[in-house]
Amino acid sequence: MRSTILATLSLLTLVSCQEASPEKVGPYTLLSPRERLIRLSVDLRGVHPTEEDLVAISENPDLYEDFVDRWMDDPRFVARMGEVFNERFLTRTADSYGVSVEGVDGTVVAEAIGNEPIKLVERIVRDDLPWSEIVTADYTMANPVLARAYNLEYPSGQTGWEMAHYKDGREHAGILTMSTTWLRYPSMGGNANRSRANAVSRMLLCDDYLNRPLVLNRAAVDQLTISPEDAIATNVSCQSCHSTLDPIASHFFGFFIYDDQEFTENPLVYRPEREEAWREFSNRAPGWYGTPTANIREMAALIAEDQRFSDCAVQTVVESFNQRTFLDEDWEELMAHQDAFEAEGLRIRPLVRSVVTSPAYMAGSVDDEILAERVSTVRMASPAQLTAIVEDITGYRWEFGGQDLLTDPNRGVPVLLGGIDGRTARARNYSASVGTLFTQERLSWNAAWHVVTTDFAIANGEERRLLKYVQADQGPDEAPDRFEAQVRFLYNRVTGKPLPEKATEVEDIGELWRQVRSIEGSPEKAWAAVVSVILRDPSVIYY
Numbered sequence: 001m002r003s004t005i006l007a008t009l010s011l012l013t014l015v016s017c018q019e020a021s022p023e024k025v026g027p028y029t030l031l032s033p034r035e036r037l038i039r040l041s042v043d044l045r046g047v048h049p050t051e052e053d054l055v056a057i058s059e060n061p062d063l064y065e066d067f068v069d070r071w072m073d074d075p076r077f078v079a080r081m082g083e084v085f086n087e088r089f090l091t092r093t094a095d096s097y098g099v100s101v102e103g104v105d106g107t108v109v110a111e112a113i114g115n116e117p118i119k120l121v122e123r124i125v126r127d128d129l130p131w132s133e134i135v136t137a138d139y140t141m142a143n144p145v146l147a148r149a150y151n152l153e154y155p156s157g158q159t160g161w162e163m164a165h166y167k168d169g170r171e172h173a174g175i176l177t178m179s180t181t182w183l184r185y186p187s188m189g190g191n192a193n194r195s196r197a198n199a200v201s202r203m204l205l206c207d208d209y210l211n212r213p214l215v216l217n218r219a220a221v222d223q224l225t226i227s228p229e230d231a232i233a234t235n236v237s238c239q240s241c242h243s244t245l246d247p248i249a250s251h252f253f254g255f256f257i258y259d260d261q262e263f264t265e266n267p268l269v270y271r272p273e274r275e276e277a278w279r280e281f282s283n284r285a286p287g288w289y290g291t292p293t294a295n296i297r298e299m300a301a302l303i304a305e306d307q308r309f310s311d312c313a314v315q316t317v318v319e320s321f322n323q324r325t326f327l328d329e330d331w332e333e334l335m336a337h338q339d340a341f342e343a344e345g346l347r348i349r350p351l352v353r354s355v356v357t358s359p360a361y362m363a364g365s366v367d368d369e370i371l372a373e374r375v376s377t378v379r380m381a382s383p384a385q386l387t388a389i390v391e392d393i394t395g396y397r398w399e400f401g402g403q404d405l406l407t408d409p410n411r412g413v414p415v416l417l418g419g420i421d422g423r424t425a426r427a428r429n430y431s432a433s434v435g436t437l438f439t440q441e442r443l444s445w446n447a448a449w450h451v452v453t454t455d456f457a458i459a460n461g462e463e464r465r466l467l468k469y470v471q472a473d474q475g476p477d478e479a480p481d482r483f484e485a486q487v488r489f490l491y492n493r494v495t496g497k498p499l500p501e502k503a504t505e506v507e508d509i510g511e512l513w514r515q516v517r518s519i520e521g522s523p524e525k526a527w528a529a530v531v532s533v534i535l536r537d538p539s540v541i542y543y
Contacts, residue, residue, distance in 0.1 A: 023061075025359040027368040033061040035543075036362050038496045039379060040067060042543050043321055043356065045076040046388040048496050068356055072349050076388075081125045081348060082118040083384050084320040086422075088312075089175070089203050090184070091117050093422035094409040097183040099268065101148045107403060107410075112146040114422070116180035119161045124348065131313050131346040132304035135174040135204065136297075139163040150179055150268055170254060170270035173300040176200065179268050182255045184422075186267070189259040190228065192281035196255075197248035204303055206312035209241050229282065247287035250278035251296045310346060314338045317348070321355050323430050324376045333360060380430045381541050383407050383419040389540060390443060393494055394531075395465055396450040398443055406443070413439060432541075440541055441532075448531035452524050466490060466531065473523045476510030483510060490531065495539035509533065 023030045031039065037057045041049040049057075049067075057063055071077060086092050092114035094107070101109050119141035124133050140152070142164035147154035152164040165172065166179075175181050185199040202208040214237060232238045232246070253274045257265045275295075278284060286293045288302040303309050314337050319326055326334055340354035341347075355361055366372040381389060387406040391397045398405045405413050409421035416435030420426055455467040462468060469486040476483045487506050492498045499505055509530055517526040 022364070027366055027371055028359040028363040029365045029367065030359065030362045031364040033057045033064070034496060035364065036061075036064060037067060039362070039543050040064070040356055041071065042379070042381060042385055042389065044068070044071040044080060044352075045074050046080055046385045047076070047392040048389060051492065054496055065353075065357060068353055072352065075126075078122045078126045081352075082122045083382065084317060085121045086118050087320060087420060087428065088206075088316045089117050089121075090420070090422040090426055091115075091180055092409065093184065095184075095423075097267070098263075099149050099183075101145055104145055104148075107401075108145055109149055112143055112149065113180050113183065115143075115161070116141055116146060116178050117175045120174060120178075122161075123163075128347055128349060131310070131341075131348060133174065135176055135300040135303050135309075137174040138172045139165055140172065140178055166270065168270045169272045171295060171297050173296045175203070176251075176296050176300055177270075182252070183267060186257075187249075187252070188257050190281075192246075192278070193249035193252040193256060194242075194245055196252050197245050200248055200303075201245075204312055205306070205308040206315050207308065209245055212241060214241070232282070242282075242284075244289050246282040246284040248299070250282065250284055250286040251293070251299055253277040310342060311338065313346070313348075314341050314351060317351055318355055321352070322361060322376060323379050323428070324374060327374060329374070333358075376430065379543050380418060380432070381543065382428065383414040383417045386417060386440075386443075386541060390447050390535065393466070394447040394451050394535070395454065396447040398446055406439075436541070440536055444532045444535035445528070447535055448528045451531050452528045456524065456527075466493060467527065470527075472527060475513045475517065475523065475526065477514070483513075487530070487534075490534045491537070494534050495537050497539060 022032070030036065034054050034057060037049050037054060041047060041053075053067065057067070092111075094110050094114065096106050096110040096113060099109060099113060100106065120134060120137060123129070123141060124131065140163070141161050142150070142152050142154055143161050144154065144159060146152065147164055151167060153167055154164045155162050166177070170177050181199070182196060185196050187193045187195045198209045232242045253276070254270045254272055255267075256271075256274055256277060257267060278286065286295070286299065288299050288306075291302055293299045293302065311334075314334060315326060318334060318337055336358070337351060337354045341351040344350035360375060363375060363377050365377055366375050383406040387397060387404055400408075400411065403411070405411055406417065407414055407419075409423075412421070415421055415425045416433070416439050418429040418431070418433070418436060420428060451466050452472075455464040456472045458464050461470075466489075467486065469489065470479060470482045474482055484506050487509050488499050491505065512533060513526045513530055516529040517523050520526070
């Protein structure tokens, strides 16, 4: 065993000294091959690479693109892309909207409802379909719970997410005809589906009408107060938006509910007889930016051909992977990825490949001061990524009431970690907060105690997940070689970065172990403290 420990120490020390000098591409200084691969793995799969993969990339950095292709075939990549587009669609809100299924817990129903549009995204990515499928699909996606909730035609004998169909007379047009979409973005009375039209623009064109500048004089304000529809129809300022917004809104009156104070109308039912109700409200015939349309499917076809639709898909992926909002100054960079997207038939995988192989994505620093102000060189793990990283390393998932605490929008924890809940928090926060650090601390302690109790219950150290080189009572004084090997292994496994030969962390962790054992009288708690501290390394949440 001593020879194994010494060999481990030698290998980890050797690996820490093998990184080549930084590579530069234009104004970008790229991350080291190991750091680059960690970023890629977290973004494509939500977990860190194995040590074998990290050693391979250190020895041959040219393998990077091979890893890109391999990991885009990983099922976890499909789920990651669902997470990316949920940041645009915002349908995972943990809200059941009053919909229930007999014998099924409400949280399960809410999860199924929120996933209807996202599972279509995942099917598009998994089957390498063109992105236009998001609005032209002549089906929806459902599992048995959603099929019962929405009374869908669902394949008999299936148990997972499958293609399904509505039975209430609506024509299918991807997310444009999903009940989830219009439960999430409701409209009643005088709003006349305008909020829904704006949701279409925001989700598919990255253009939020509510963010547009608007100047109204006093006369216009008075007119809006007295007769809103007349003001909208005649005021130039109002028409700057409503001339295009209202024709989009006119498509959705089949989903429309009049002012229903008693909530007697079923919001899940499509009503074809109301399709002409736009005549009662805006009196604007359905259309898409000046082109008349007869129904939602015709509008969907025009959306799929709209350059802004393609641009928005690119913007969504690029902003998520680079964790920054793109500005007009970034248009040239965005267009390089747009070309790759369009050249491959609007497929998501070539777009992602273009993004993750670009110097801006792989940058660890930027020489140009102006460019450095808007290019992010550090990434922050999302709540879903953090929970997957920690579970992959430790085997522990922090759950409460059967739900993942880090990703359940009902608990508020995702927002503490900089994530979204789909309603009040609608955009990621990439800066650390007190809530972020507090949550990581609690997560790390729980995961560490799980590691100690499960690993030390296994007699054979080689079969353990993390505590492979020590027994519970072997600390820095009892078995210094074993202790050092264990600490170095933990840092390497948790952060993906071996400690330098003369790192002070081994000595510092040794002192921590001594103090905790002295205070608590328990070597197990001392080891839990060690694992917890290492799990709180910034490299776990920042990559």
